Amino acid sequence: MxxxxxxxxxxTKIDDQVFEAMLPFLRESYGNASSIQHQLGRASQTAVEHARSQVATCLGATEKEIIFTSGATESINMVLRGITSAYKGKGNHIITCKTEHKAVLTTCRLLEKKGIKITYLPVNDQGEIDLDNLKSAIQSDTILVCLMAANNETGVLHPISDIAKICQERDTLFFCDATQLIGKSEINLTKIPIDILALSGHKIHGPKGVGALYIRRKRKPIQVPALISGGGQENDLRGGTLHVSGIVGLGKAMEIASxxxxxxxxxxxxxxxxxxxxxxxxxxxxxxxxxxxxxxxxxxxxxxxxxxxxxxxxxxxxxxxxxxxxxxxxxxxxxxxxxxxxxxxxxxxxxxxxxxxxxxxxxxxxxxxxxxxxxxxxxxxxxxxxxxxx
The missing domain is CATH 3.90.1150.10 (Aspartate Aminotransferase, domain 1)
Incomplete structure (x- = not known):
């Protein structure tokens, strides 16, 4: 059968091209990307930076705006926990939606126990939010709007361009979980002013256990403290030995996504x-x-x-x-x-x-x-x- x-x-099934791109970094070029004192380490570091360029190009971002993580769940935790800590001087209010991924909703419930105010926007029977509700929900103490691009259960799309513009006008950060949208629809961050975006490799015929977090570079830098501390990898934003073969696979998957x-x-x-x-x-x-x-x-x-x-x-x-x-x-x-x-x-x-x-x-x-x-x-x-x- x-x-x-x-x-x-x-x-998703891993793409043959992705698998072939990963293989050398599982067998021959197995160096630690932080071990730049020798050839194997430098080869791994070069591969990681090439993958960073591939991801950035696909998103319309720059290499310095891309941080590699283990996937969207880690990125979501990093952003929600980090933003509430870094921006507590400005406010303690986050806006999200009742249909968000469990990684968002579970983390928000935990943050509520620590005194963070969470607004859960309702949806209609088609799964759509009302943008007027979003506008009304943004207050002076709102530090983040967290809304996904596409729902993982129904496929319903949120109008992320409109949401981004609303947040920009109200001087509120917009964090978008784009995990399901990537590879199915083009997203150009030079045209859509999303501040922070998360994605996972295994949704686009890449490997499991690797993802990327985009943090827009602005005149006033966005403060997202590290969730995992360690040896200073990823510009001190994500400690730990880099998953080189997975990162290479993610880069290739982004490059050939269609x-x-x-x-x-x-x-x-x-x-x-x-x-x-x-x-x-x-x-x-x-x-x-x-x-x-x-x-x-x-x-x-x-x-x-x-x-x-x-x-x-x-x-x-x-x-x-x-x-x-x-x-x-x-x-x-x-x-x-x-x-x-x-x-x-x-x-x-x-x-x-x-x-x-x-x-x-x-x-x-x-x-x-x-x-x-x-x-x-x-x-x-x-x-x-x-x-x-x-």
């Missing part, structure tokens, strides 16, 4: 097939701007776990990989006003540039068949058909 992998918002337009056509084809052949389904965020690879679908009155168990040949998810194993319904879907039952009946399908039309056609066939079979044996579905429940 050949597996069809459709969980690319969780992680999102073929046919992927969004495949996603649209899949959704239309399901809408045409399966009653009582909900496609979340379908009326909002979305990533072209993401589909969050509720199959009413069937548990998502039952569907996935019945289709072992498909790699799908019931939501964010970072929330796997939790018994609570998706906080994203709850914020979009879904009932718990519908939230537990939701599957996320996320495509990559490796996804084929044949895989999508097979997925549609399997879902149509399996949902029909499960509902045929479901007393709850029979009650729904009889109009006895909604």
């Amino acid at each position: 050949e597996l069809i992998y459709l969980d690319n918002n969780a992680t 999102f073929p337009p046919y992927i969004s056509h495949y996603r649209d084809y899949l959704e239309q097939q399901l809408l045409d052949h399966i009653p009582a389904i909900i496609i979340h965020g379908s009326a909002a701007p979305r990533l072209g690879n993401t589909s969050s679908i509720t199959f009413r009155h069937i548990k998502a776990s039952e569907i996935m168990i019945a289709m072992p040949q498909l790699a799908l998810s019931a939501g964010s990989a970072c929330s796997a194993g939790l018994r609570d319904p998706s906080h994203v879907l709850k914020a979009m006003h879904l009932h718990d039952e519908d939230a537990f009946s939701t599957i996320r399908i996320s495509l990559s540039r490796y996804t084929t039309k044949q895989e999508i056609e097979k997925t549609a066939q399997l879902l149509i068949q399996v949902v029909a079979q499960l509902r045929a044996n479901s007393p709850i579905w029979q009650l729904y058909e009889q109009g006895l429940i909604t």
Whole structure:
């Protein structure tokens, strides 16, 4: 049985070019990038700086604005904890959103216990924020607005250009988790005044365990203290021996990142097939701007776990990989006003540039068949058909 992998918002297959770029730094050029006294160390340092240039070029940034981390979760912690410490003289208020990644929300909950005020912006039933709410929420003591570019569960896009301009006008820092947007849509930081941005390599066919943090260079430098202290690596912002092979892989992945337009056509084809052949389904965020690879679908009155168990040949998810194993319904879907039952009946399908039309056609066939079979044996579905429940 050949597996069809459709969980690319969780992680992606490493690209062959990325793997080949990394190999020399796992075997031959294995020096510590801080050991510049010898050839192997200098080779590693050169490779790291080349990768920094690759990342910066893709973002429209400069090399000095790029800090390598272990990924977006570390970067998020570094920024949220660091900003609240460095800017406590200005204020103690952060604005975020109810549908942010758990790395943001969990850290914000911890900061609240330390006296930081957090505003959690609501979203409508499409997962969109109201920019007027954002404007109203920014106060004199607001030190940071933290909003993602694209939602990892639904693919819904926030208007980051508008958000950045609002923050700029109000002299408030804007931190954007762009993890899901990178590699799927162009982002040029010379045109969008985002102050701080985080990304991870494993979402763009790069390696796991490596990411980058962009901190804009301004006349008045942005103060983000180090989360991890050590030997002064990354301009004293991130201590520890550099993950050279991973950084090289991230640089290559950024350089070759692409999102073929046919992927969004495949996603649209899949959704239309399901809408045409399966009653009582909900496609979340379908009326909002979305990533072209993401589909969050509720199959009413069937548990998502039952569907996935019945289709072992498909790699799908019931939501964010970072929330796997939790018994609570998706906080994203709850914020979009879904009932718990519908939230537990939701599957996320996320495509990559490796996804084929044949895989999508097979997925549609399997879902149509399996949902029909499960509902045929479901007393709850029979009650729904009889109009006895909604």
